[in-house]
Amino acid sequence: MTPELPAAKRKPAKPTTTAQKIENKLARLGLHTDMDLVLHLPMRYEDETRIVLIREASFMGGQSVQVEGLITACEVQYKPRRQLVVTLADETGQVTLRFLNFYGSQLKQMAEGNRVRARGELRHGFFGPEMVHPLYKMVLEGAPLPVALTPVYPSGDGLPQTYLRKAITSAMARINWRDTLSPALLEALDLMPFEAAVRLLHNPPPEVDDSALEDRSHPAWVRMKFDELLAQQLSLKRAQVARRAKGAAPLPVIGALSLAFQRVLPFALTGAQQRVLDQIRHDLQAPFPMQRLLQGDVGSGKTVVAALAAAQAIDSGFQAVLMAPTEILADQHFRKIAGWLEPLGIEVVWLTGSLKKKAKLAAKERIESGTAQLVIGTHALIQDDVVFARLGLVIVDEQHRFGVGQRLTLRNKGLGLSDGLDPTQIVPHQLMMSATPIPRTLAMTYYADLEVSVIDELPPGRTPIVTRVIDQNRRDEVIERVHVAALEGRQAYWVCPLIEESEALQLQTATDTHATLSAALPDLQVGLVHGRLKPQEKQAVMDAFTRAEIQVLVATTVIEVGVDVPNASLMVIEHAERFGLSQLHQLRGRVGRGSAASVCLLLYQSPLGQVAKQRLGTMRETTDGFEIARRDLQIRGPGEFLGARQSGQAMLRFADLETDQWLVEQARTVAMDLLRDDPVTVEMHLARWLGAKEEFLKV
Structure with a gap:
């Protein structure tokens, strides 16, 4: 190892310039090239193309509006907290602008007599209509309005929208707009040309269908989603071809x-x-x-x-x-x-x-x-x-x-x-x-x-699992049900989500539950298994449960997969609202492996959030893993469903697999044709959409 230089002999680190800082922030968003910037599409739009008179705006409470007028008063108030309060007036009325956090330069900007164009949500305060922290710009009388909707881009901390807009506009002037799809293919698929679609999304005219832009059903969005799906299909299919070009030892003997x-x-x-x-x-x-x-x-x-x-x-x-x-x-x-x-x-x-x-x-x-x-x-x-x-x-x-x-x-x-x-x-x-x-x-x-x-079928003899959703307040009834099942010769799992006490989550822990059940069921053997046990200790407990020497097994999710004890017919899942659908389904699958009727009890803590209600409702309604997976995809989206970070898979930014299934089918067909007939277009399309990111291919 090279010894560290004394402080006096070290070269001073070069100061990071503003341009380098901005470049680093762009890089954190994955924006390295001009094409990356061009394909960094807006997440929403703001309408700055029209001014609303203040009197008219005062009847539009709760809406985002743009007003313009002269500053008639500006002061720093200290009650109930320090804030900059500006009065803006036009010929029809006045509105108060409140800035709870402000700079000294803003105080100078907001001098009486200056003209301001402000945009924000209008609400009715104690002293009349007001906007809190509106977006604003200083303007001259008669300053022209934008002719297109203003894009709002996904951004990081310290990366202003104004900079992103300028960077994207500049990149659009430099890139090669050549379309990767032929005119015949565009016509056959009824798709917009690439350049027209991108330009519309970055600068939509005011007459554009707002709702189609918002729900991404506009033809410009359809083109972007198709191109993204096509890149993914080309990339994966090409990986498949590359694998097949490699050799493998044939394993032909069924001997x-x-x-x-x-x-x-x-x-x-x-x-x-x-x-x-x-x-x-x-x-x-x-x-x-x-x-x-x-x-x-x-x-x-x-x-x-x-x-x-x-x-x-x-x-x-x-x-x-x-x-x-x-x-x-x-x-x-x-x-x-x-x-x-x-x-x-x-x-x-x-x-x-x-x-x-x-x-x-x-x-x-x-x-x-x-x-x-x-x-x-x-x-x-x-x-x-x-x-x-x-x-x-x-x-x-x-x-x-x-x-x-x-x-x-x-x-x-x-x-x-x-x-x-x-x-x-x-x-x-x-x-x-x-x-x-x-x-x-x-x-x-x-x-x-x-x-x-x-x-897609279960072996014969598997019994259907009845699932019940039960409030945590009925724990005593659940413990009694476990007791009765054990006296009838059955075994039970009791699953807890944490090992140690967590005040933040206030979850019942596996160790506490083991102690509680051991005290409540003195005539039964209650085991405990969790991830922090040594492997030998863990296996000893599992073996005892398999041999029916333990009637109730308290466990964390280490028993999520792979545990097969046909005599276990009762599953209790503590704080079920904290688990994902896939995990709940896996845990439930530990029972129902024998001939006895099996039950899964999902204990939850009130009040339940909307997502938790959806999950528990799904578990109660179906035991079909494919239906559960479909609903899980709806709730979580593909990135979380697949475990994007673990799989290394690049997630889709624009396409939605629930609404755009028809595009997946089209992209798949076009990908096969291009791979067979047009390798030049394949390379160009992948370079445009994936660039150096094609390493996400699965192995």
């Missing part, structure tokens, strides 16, 4: 292991499971890497399909790996799959961060030597010192909970150098699983580079 495995299963596959298994088996035989997303509602049987895919890889002479986001889920997979495959002579290895050093080293040696045919674990699998001998298939469960980099690291472990192949050109097949169903439009938009398989 002795696969056939024996299916014979010894204690149940028959459902029609949906068999259908998606056939799709996966077909993909695995190709000489390019499979990239398939396996969706299925909670309890639909994705694990056995993944295990059968792994069996095909093993039959073909390769290793398979399954990575899960939590140790509880990974352990659940290990126990279930090892129980199926180990009796058939398959070596299944377990690797997580909590293993003792000696066990971890032994597992890594078996993986590198190739004796480990199937490896199951957590993030520990992506460490540099985990080397596979012949990795042919990567399975990632709950894929949205891993970042792009983590999934890429696992995929790049590849076939191993013993094959004499370039690992950058040969990649394993990849199967991603998700129990969060993705609505079709979202899948078409954000997973356009993937093949998607859906298990």
Whole structure:
């Protein structure tokens, strides 16, 4: 490390100029190029094209209006607080302008006799009509009004609208306006030319349909949304083509292991499971890497399909790996799959961060030597010192909970150098699983580079789950219901959102609830599991619950996925209003796995906000994961639904997947045609809309 220079010898840091500060603020908004600025479109507009007489404006209380007049009085008042109070008058009346925060320069500007044009919401105060903190400008008598609506842009702290407007106008004078879509295509799709659409959105004429601009149904907005969707489709489809240009080891053998495995299963596959298994088996035989997303509602049987895919890889002479986001889920997979495959002579290895050093080293040696045919674990699998001998298939469960980099690291472990192949050109097949169903439009938009398989039926014998929404004040009744269920031989989960006391949220904690239930139910065994327990302690509690030695399990959301205890038929979720829909649905899916009637009780704290009411209402009305996902998308939007920060996926700025589904279909079709017939246009369109941001591609 270079030693730090003494203060006297250090070069003084160059002062940051105003221009550099503005540039940094633009960069924080993602505005680096002229085209970035041009595509930084207004979020709303203000009408400065007309002046309203003050007397007329006084009858328009609650509306934003623009008035103009001479200053007749200006003073600083100190009661009830320091404020600048200006009286503005025209020939019809007067209005008071109040500035609660002001500069000394404003006091000089507001000298009597100066002319001001002020715009803001007019309200009726104690002394007549007034505006608080209006936007204003000093004008000369007869100064012309703008001829277009004034755009208001998304902005950051310290980045004035006036600067943004000037920067965007300047950028518009420099860019190449050439349209990326041909005149024939514009006519066929009934789309505006690019330049005309952009210019209208930045400077809409006063006669434009305000409501169409506001709800983004105006043809200019339609063109922008189509172009954005087209860029995304082109980018993802091109990524799919690039992947297929890479090689993968074909895994063609559905041999002795696969056939024996299916014979010894204690149940028959459902029609949906068999259908998606056939799709996966077909993909695995190709000489390019499979990239398939396996969706299925909670309890639909994705694990056995993944295990059968792994069996095909093993039959073909390769290793398979399954990575899960939590140790509880990974352990659940290990126990279930090892129980199926180990009796058939398959070596299944377990690797997580909590293993003792000696066990971890032994597992890594078996993986590198190739004796480990199937490896199951957590993030520990992506460490540099985990080397596979012949990795042919990567399975990632709950894929949205891993970042792009983590999934890429696992995929790049590849076939191993013993094959004499370039690992950058040969990649394993990849199967991603998700129990969060993705609505079709979202899948078409954000997973356009993937093949998607859906298990859309539940195995026979699963009982429907009845969901009730109950006020927190009825906790005693709920505790009694848990007691009765336990005496009848059933088990129950009691889920809490926090481990420690939080005064800000005032949530009942898991530790407090465990103590309360232990005291209220002295004849029952009450267990506690949360994320801060050591893995061995956590597993010991889960094992005791699985063996029915614990009747009530108090837990945080560590049991959200992967826990399978058929005898558990009652789920209580504390402070359900604090959970998202997807999480509530996952938690509810821990029950209903046996033959007994199952119940989920959602305890909430009054009063409920509008979004919380929507979520709890949805949970009460349906157990269909796809319908829940559709409503969740409506409530949260695609960015939050997909976990944008984790997935690395660039979210749509302009298109709305609820209202613009028809545009997704069109963009998808045009993307396929352009990729096939016009690579020059593809490059130009992607450069315009994504630029250097095309790294958001999924892996």
